[in-house]
Amino acid sequence: MVYSKTDKDFVKMKKGCILLSWTGIVVSVIAVSIFLTAVCGAALVKLPKDTGEARADIITIDSIKIFGKLERSPVNFFHQKHTAALDKKNQSCSACHLSEDNRMSYLYMRLKNTTRQDVMEIYHTGCIACHRETAAAGEKSGPVTCGNCHRDKTTVRSSWQPIGLDKSLHYRHVRANQEKCELCHHQYDEVTQKLFYAKGKEGTCRYCHLDKAREKTISLRSASHLQCIDCHRQKQSKNENAGPITCGGCHDQTEQEHIEKVKVIPRMKMNQPDFVLVKTFNKEIGESNPTPRMDMVPFNHKAHETYNDTCRVCHHADLDACVRCHTVQGSKEGDHVKLEQAMHRLNASQSCMGCHESHQSDPNCAGCHSSFENKRQQDSSACKNCHMVPRALVSGEAGQADQKKIAAATLEYREAVTATYDNEVIPETVMIGTLMNQYEPVKMPHRKMVVAMVDNIKDKKLANYFHHEKGTVCQGCHHNSPATETPPRCANCHGKPFNPKEPFKPGLMAAYHRQCMECHRAMGIEKPVETDCKACHRERG
Amino acid sequence: MSISRRKFLGWLGAASLATTLGKSAEAASNKQFGGYPGSMGVLFDNTRCIGCRKCEDGCNKVNELPAPEKPFSDLSLLENHRRTTSKEYTIVNRYDDLGNEEGPHYRKVQCNHCLEPACASACFVRAFSKTEQGAVTYDESVCVGCRYCMIACPFEIPAYEYDKALSPRVMKCTMCYPRISKGLLPGCVEVCPTEALTYGRREDLLWIGRERIRRFPDRYVNHVYGENEMGGTSWLYLSGVPFKDIGMREDLGITPAPSLTSGALGAVPIVAGLWPVLLTGIYAISRRKDRIAENEKQAALNAALAKASAEAETTLSQALQKAAREKEAAIEQAVSKALEEAAKAQERSDSDPEEDIKKPSKENA
Numbered sequence: 001m002v003y004s005k006t007d008k009d010f011v012k013m014k015k016g017c018i019l020l021s022w023t024g025i026v027v028s029v030i031a032v033s034i035f036l037t038a039v040c041g042a043a044l045v046k047l048p049k050d051t052g053e054a055r056a057d058i059i060t061i062d063s064i065k066i067f068g069k070l071e072r073s074p075v076n077f078f079h080q081k082h083t084a085a086l087d088k089k090n091q092s093c094s095a096c097h098l099s100e101d102n103r104m105s106y107l108y109m110r111l112k113n114t115t116r117q118d119v120m121e122i123y124h125t126g127c128i129a130c131h132r133e134t135a136a137a138g139e140k141s142g143p144v145t146c147g148n149c150h151r152d153k154t155t156v157r158s159s160w161q162p163i164g165l166d167k168s169l170h171y172r173h174v175r176a177n178q179e180k181c182e183l184c185h186h187q188y189d190e191v192t193q194k195l196f197y198a199k200g201k202e203g204t205c206r207y208c209h210l211d212k213a214r215e216k217t218i219s220l221r222s223a224s225h226l227q228c229i230d231c232h233r234q235k236q237s238k239n240e241n242a243g244p245i246t247c248g249g250c251h252d253q254t255e256q257e258h259i260e261k262v263k264v265i266p267r268m269k270m271n272q273p274d275f276v277l278v279k280t281f282n283k284e285i286g287e288s289n290p291t292p293r294m295d296m297v298p299f300n301h302k303a304h305e306t307y308n309d310t311c312r313v314c315h316h317a318d319l320d321a322c323v324r325c326h327t328v329q330g331s332k333e334g335d336h337v338k339l340e341q342a343m344h345r346l347n348a349s350q351s352c353m354g355c356h357e358s359h360q361s362d363p364n365c366a367g368c369h370s371s372f373e374n375k376r377q378q379d380s381s382a383c384k385n386c387h388m389v390p391r392a393l394v395s396g397e398a399g400q401a402d403q404k405k406i407a408a409a410t411l412e413y414r415e416a417v418t419a420t421y422d423n424e425v426i427p428e429t430v431m432i433g434t435l436m437n438q439y440e441p442v443k444m445p446h447r448k449m450v451v452a453m454v455d456n457i458k459d460k461k462l463a464n465y466f467h468h469e470k471g472t473v474c475q476g477c478h479h480n481s482p483a484t485e486t487p488p489r490c491a492n493c494h495g496k497p498f499n500p501k502e503p504f505k506p507g508l509m510a511a512y513h514r515q516c517m518e519c520h521r522a523m524g525i526e527k528p529v530e531t532d533c534k535a536c537h538r539e540r541g
Numbered sequence: 542m543s544i545s546r547r548k549f550l551g552w553l554g555a556a557s558l559a560t561t562l563g564k565s566a567e568a569a570s571n572k573q574f575g576g577y578p579g580s581m582g583v584l585f586d587n588t589r590c591i592g593c594r595k596c597e598d599g600c601n602k603v604n605e606l607p608a609p610e611k612p613f614s615d616l617s618l619l620e621n622h623r624r625t626t627s628k629e630y631t632i633v634n635r636y637d638d639l640g641n642e643e644g645p646h647y648r649k650v651q652c653n654h655c656l657e658p659a660c661a662s663a664c665f666v667r668a669f670s671k672t673e674q675g676a677v678t679y680d681e682s683v684c685v686g687c688r689y690c691m692i693a694c695p696f697e698i699p700a701y702e703y704d705k706a707l708s709p710r711v712m713k714c715t716m717c718y719p720r721i722s723k724g725l726l727p728g729c730v731e732v733c734p735t736e737a738l739t740y741g742r743r744e745d746l747l748w749i750g751r752e753r754i755r756r757f758p759d760r761y762v763n764h765v766y767g768e769n770e771m772g773g774t775s776w777l778y779l780s781g782v783p784f785k786d787i788g789m790r791e792d793l794g795i796t797p798a799p800s801l802t803s804g805a806l807g808a809v810p811i812v813a814g815l816w817p818v819l820l821t822g823i824y825a826i827s828r829r830k831d832r833i834a835e836n837e838k839q840a841a842l843n844a845a846l847a848k849a850s851a852e853a854e855t856t857l858s859q860a861l862q863k864a865a866r867e868k869e870a871a872i873e874q875a876v877s878k879a880l881e882e883a884a885k886a887q888e889r890s891d892s893d894p895e896e897d898i899k900k901p902s903k904e905n906a
Contacts, residue, residue: 373756373757374757497736498726498730498739498740498741500741500742500745503739503741503745503748503749504749504752506736507736509734509736510733510734510735510736513734513735514589514735514736517591517735521644530591530592530593531591531592531593531594531616533593533614
């Protein structure tokens with residue numbers, strides 16, 4: 001009477017529809033979000049690689065970074081493009097760079113970074129105005145809209161390489177400037193707050209000018225650009241032979257290869273010693289000479305100068321003796337690196353052992369040395385390779401001059417010859433016949449290998465110093481047993497593989513194969529090919 | 542009587558919370574399976590592998606697999622990147638184009654024998670089992686050939702005998718389970734000329750791996766692959782180049798495959814069991830509401846009807862009474878009129894008969 005039957009059905013149906021549609025919406029939202037995540041994920045993975053022209057003159061303009069977060073992507077500015085364009089118009093650097101006291105600022109149209117707003121304005125007005133003018137004159141011009149400079153992606157690859165003054169380049173500058181060191185080298189006087197030149201105290205730029213500017217010291221980047229380019233420009237304007245002033249001239253990889261190298265470089269005149277005993281105490285801070293605990297180390301300073309390209313390799317912070325900062329006990333100045341560590345640390349390029357160790361990657365050395373764990377050898381004979389001046393000889397009153405003489409004498413007396421046993425003692429061939437289930441015994445040309453190995457290192461002074469005892473060379477293969485004419489057989493130690501009690505000792509088969517193959521690989525010996533079994537083993541008939 | 546949107550969403554939320562509750566509780570626990578204690582494994586050291594394919598040869602022999610088309614000494618097969626097949630439980634791939642990394646690098650591919658195998662968790666007939674020795678073995682007698690294991694395996698290892706018309710099997714490396722049970726070495730390990738494969742207890746192998754990295758930090762990538770990948774595998778790897786460069790997946794995470802699916806599979810009883818109950822409940826509640834409303838309507842209708850009939854009755858009775866009264870009054874009137882007429886007539890004739898006639902009229906009133 002009140003509701004007809006059809007009305008009721010309709011109400012039920014409507015409820016069902018609402019339920020169904022809600023479920024549908026929820027499911028589709030989930031599905032869409034999963035899909036989007038997948039798509040975004042895929043998009044992130046499939047970023048295209050940078051493949052474009054290589055340039056050395058890309059300057060990333062992000063100057064206002066120092067005032068806070070950037071609002072847009074930094075601008076990749078191609079410096080050389082702009083200098084070329086200005087050259088055509090007969091305009092000089094001053095079109096973009098201001099000068100103060102005859103020194104050109106390397107900043108764009110300003111001497112200092114004042115405020116965020118100012119710096120931004122300088123770029124926006126300067127760049128856009130010039131681009132507009134150029135375009136109005138009907139020439140090829142740069143962008144004037146935001147997104148064309150502030151690009152999120154770049155297709156250009158950087159071929160920029162850092163550059164430093166190696167010995168050759170430094171000598172060329174010394175020669176060109178008639179040994180006027182003061183043209184580049186200076187020091188800072190805290191009292192007068194001025195730069196001054198101190199003869200004989202010249203260090204590398206990097207001692208003071210660090211990667212980042214400090215309160216009163218500009219960064220290395222600023223310093224080198226100010227100094228180098230300024231001088232090169234002045235010389236160029238006088239039509240003298242001058243260094244490059246373009247970005248690529250110094251920083252481009254290929255152009256760097258064309259920088260002229262001086263073959264015979266005279267020794268630097270810094271009043272440095274020829275031979276010294278490595279100092280273990282610092283007179284300057286009032287340390288007296290304690291009775292040394294170890295025998296002293298004579299050091300051939302003159303020779304090491306020829307091994308390295310700059311003084312910085314060892315003198316990484318200043319030109320003083322190591323012990324001034326790296327005291328025996330360690331000091332704050334030396335970053336608490338003790339003298340012992342400064343000399344022996346393996347993973348440091350400035351330490352004696354760190355540098356010596358790095359020479360072991362030479363293919364002639366790596367055959368043996370790549371299979372040794374990098375660590376200090378603890379036996380006393382190894383220490384004595386360096387600690388060779390008896391401490392009694394220098395304790396007490398031995399003056400500096402005496403010490404130098406002792407050092408020179410000791411080093412001259414030292415034998416630098418790789419020693420090995422006489423040919424008659426070295427077996428000519430060794431038959432390896434322990435694994436004969438499939439192959440004939442292997443005939444190993446033992447003596448030929450020893451002779452070749454010794455021959456490889458005979459011109460290497462460092463190697464010769466460390467292999468002067470007979471049997472040392474043999475220990476590349478005959479390891480873990482004392483050096484002797486009659487070392488134990490391989491099979492004396494290597495036997496059954498995978499012995500849980502000796503997990504680091506390979507079985508005999510692997511010991512042979514790895515000893516041969518890894519040595520050959522490290523030495524760059526391509527034949528026999530590792531997978532060519534028959535090259536070493538003759539198959540059993 | 543429709544359900545409000547708020548209520549529906551509330552129910553939906555409660556239902557979805559119920560489905561996820563089990564999983565989050567597990568994530569908060571420290572339940573983790575680190576493999577059977579003392580189980581065995583193999584450590585593959587990529588810096589020692591020379592790509593000689595002896596392991597493939599050894600595997601083929603001990604497992605009595607069909608002879609290959611080209612002999613194992615033919616290394617031209619390394620030109621292409623291969624995968625395991627039903628006839629090759631293990632293969633070696635070569636990777637040349639690694640940019641600044643020198644020389645060819647090799648990778649041996651075989652079943653990794655996961656600590657918690659994905660294949661086993663996907664198999665609904667339990668054809669796969671992780672043995673205490675570490676090997677993941679396969680029981681062909683129960684296999685129904687659904688190949689879910691092949692889809693489940695993150696390393697794409699199990700292969701199917703598609704070429705067999707009758708009772709094809711899923712084939713994969715068994716870690717030479719029959720051999721290791723007898724104390725022998727797996728076939729590939731035994732023949733490796735450089736011990737690029739080291740067989741031992743998994744915990745020892747992890748230590749060996751870490752120790753090799755410690756001794757030669759420049760030679761290795763500082764990672765033992767398989768220590769935690771997919772919850773850990775019995776086959777472990779050391780490499781001199783990034784693992785992704787030798788085709789190994791670095792995106793697998795450290796969660797064992799079964800716990801990845803247990804959330805979804807654990808939701809099946811809830812979805813299958815709880816949702817019908819929930820939806821039936823919702824239906825029942827709305828039905829009940831409908832019914833109550835219906836009853837209420839009926840009651841109101843009945844009440845209205847009753848009220849209406851009662852009212853009608855009273856009106857009727859009143860009308861009847863009124864009619865009766867009117868009738869009586871009319872009779873009385875007619876009687877008194879008749880009496881008056883009679884009295885008038887009597888007055889005209891006689892006075893006595895007037896009294897006699899009055900008596901019956903009083904009785905009637």
